[in-house]
Amino acid sequence: MTAHRQLHLAVAFPGSGPAGSGPVGAGPAGWAGAHPGSRLAFASFERLAHTAERGLFDFLLLDEEPPLPEHRGRLHELDPVGGPEPVAVLNALAEVTTGLGLAATVDAAAGEPYELARRLATLDHLSAGRAGWRVADPADARPGADFRAADHLDPYGRAAELVSVARRLWGARSPGGVARPFAHRGRYFDIEGEFGLPRSPQGQPVVIQAGESERARELAAASADVLLVRHAPLETARSRHADVGRRLAAHGRTPGELKVMPQITVVLGDTAAEAQERAAGIRRQRITPQYALYALERIWGTDLSGYDPDGPFPDTAPSPGPPDPPEAGGSPSRDDRRLALAARWRTLAREKGLSVRETVIEASGRQSFVGTPDTVAADLHRYADEGAADGFVLLPQLPADGPEEFVDRVVPLLQERGAFRTAYRGGTLRSHLGLPQPAQDR
Numbered sequence: 001m002t003a004h005r006q007l008h009l010a011v012a013f014p015g016s017g018p019a020g021s022g023p024v025g026a027g028p029a030g031w032a033g034a035h036p037g038s039r040l041a042f043a044s045f046e047r048l049a050h051t052a053e054r055g056l057f058d059f060l061l062l063d064e065e066p067p068l069p070e071h072r073g074r075l076h077e078l079d080p081v082g083g084p085e086p087v088a089v090l091n092a093l094a095e096v097t098t099g100l101g102l103a104a105t106v107d108a109a110a111g112e113p114y115e116l117a118r119r120l121a122t123l124d125h126l127s128a129g130r131a132g133w134r135v136a137d138p139a140d141a142r143p144g145a146d147f148r149a150a151d152h153l154d155p156y157g158r159a160a161e162l163v164s165v166a167r168r169l170w171g172a173r174s175p176g177g178v179a180r181p182f183a184h185r186g187r188y189f190d191i192e193g194e195f196g197l198p199r200s201p202q203g204q205p206v207v208i209q210a211g212e213s214e215r216a217r218e219l220a221a222a223s224a225d226v227l228l229v230r231h232a233p234l235e236t237a238r239s240r241h242a243d244v245g246r247r248l249a250a251h252g253r254t255p256g257e258l259k260v261m262p263q264i265t266v267v268l269g270d271t272a273a274e275a276q277e278r279a280a281g282i283r284r285q286r287i288t289p290q291y292a293l294y295a296l297e298r299i300w301g302t303d304l305s306g307y308d309p310d311g312p313f314p315d316t317a318p319s320p321g322p323p324d325p326p327e328a329g330g331s332p333s334r335d336d337r338r339l340a341l342a343a344r345w346r347t348l349a350r351e352k353g354l355s356v357r358e359t360v361i362e363a364s365g366r367q368s369f370v371g372t373p374d375t376v377a378a379d380l381h382r383y384a385d386e387g388a389a390d391g392f393v394l395l396p397q398l399p400a401d402g403p404e405e406f407v408d409r410v411v412p413l414l415q416e417r418g419a420f421r422t423a424y425r426g427g428t429l430r431s432h433l434g435l436p437q438p439a440q441d442r
Helices: 042-054 086-093 113-126 145-150 155-170 214-223 234-250 272-286 289-300 334-352 356-364 373-385 404-409 411-416 429-433
Strands: 008-012 059-062 101-105 131-135 182-185 190-193 206-210 226-230 259-264 266-268 369-371 391-394
Touching: 008 042, 008 259, 042 059, 042 086, 042 404, 059 086, 059 131, 086 101, 086 113, 101 113, 101 206, 101 429, 113 131, 113 155, 113 190, 131 155, 155 182, 155 214, 206 214, 206 429, 214 234, 234 259, 234 373, 266 272, 266 373, 266 404, 272 369, 289 334, 289 356, 334 356, 369 373, 373 391, 373 411, 404 411
Parallel strands: 008 059, 008 391, 059 101, 101 131, 131 206, 206 226, 226 259, 259 391, 266 369
Antiparallel strands: 182 190
16 A cells, blocks of 8 residues: 655634735735624634644644734724734633644744743643744734834844744753753843743644745744745645755754645635636635725835726836845845736736736635545645645635535545544644654753
């Protein structure tokens, strides 16, 4: 019998955008028209966690919500609610789940090592070793008033030092569990003392890095356990996976120590035609006329409220934005990426004769996998078997959407193929992901 590589699966709470998704993520559009309480009610989180655990998923990811999004100097009206603090929600979910990993995005741009390490270590203890920390790609951080004081910093340098210090705090115990004095003096942090919590059953929380940039991949190869990336065609994904493997080797690590997991959307149907029809309907539901103009204004950097979203695409050029803070690494600036995206959208609209809304739908609303349960299971399995991904993070697309259909219709097929577990083996997130126990004082 041929041995197949085992997939890892996770799910993000609705509203969590793809890594590096740019101006059009899975945020306001996905929640437009939703009842405000649904984004704050614990029942929403509990229902999703129970479904993910029934599907034997590795973890549930809750994103940190930045300050309510600003647009043209005021709060963006498509997203009037905001979201709750994720670690607090996961602490509560630890009491109503037994196997599911619980991961949160905690911003590395403004956090302090001891406070952050203590919050995540507390979650790790309350969940008996199921905690994870998602470190967002600093290049894709959304600016907000609460974080502007740190704009002058090298975001990758700060994030790398923060992860390193947190790991050392988590490991600052003797083999017998006795706290040892801790001291760190670096570019961004200068702290000393003792860490107040013992090691958890999994040693320390799983570190999840997100991002596509060179520096994000390098940071992940140096210090992360999971790397979240965008979905990509098979050949591109395979090349990316090989690149990450080469970076790991340069840091003295093996490929099994870092799991590469694209973030994906899935639309199922009893036939291929039905799945495509459902996918088109979801795209139109997500990209409302109001949101289409919002997305365009975010890229163009100017007021386009006078344009008809169902009318012709603007023939004006985007306005340049302020320069990014200095940063080593040679990555394109945020403004360069925005202008390049605008050029692609203008070309798409011109070549296909699309309206504003049709362009946004065409350019940003495509789902990753669309088809019958059999074809989707086969496609996911192929990515794993051909070394293009170690697993996937499902991104629900609508407020009422969740992984129920995927769990009921795709997971059994993956299990039949020998590509997914039939039971949790071990009780920690590290055991789910097949990650080694971290060393003391890592």
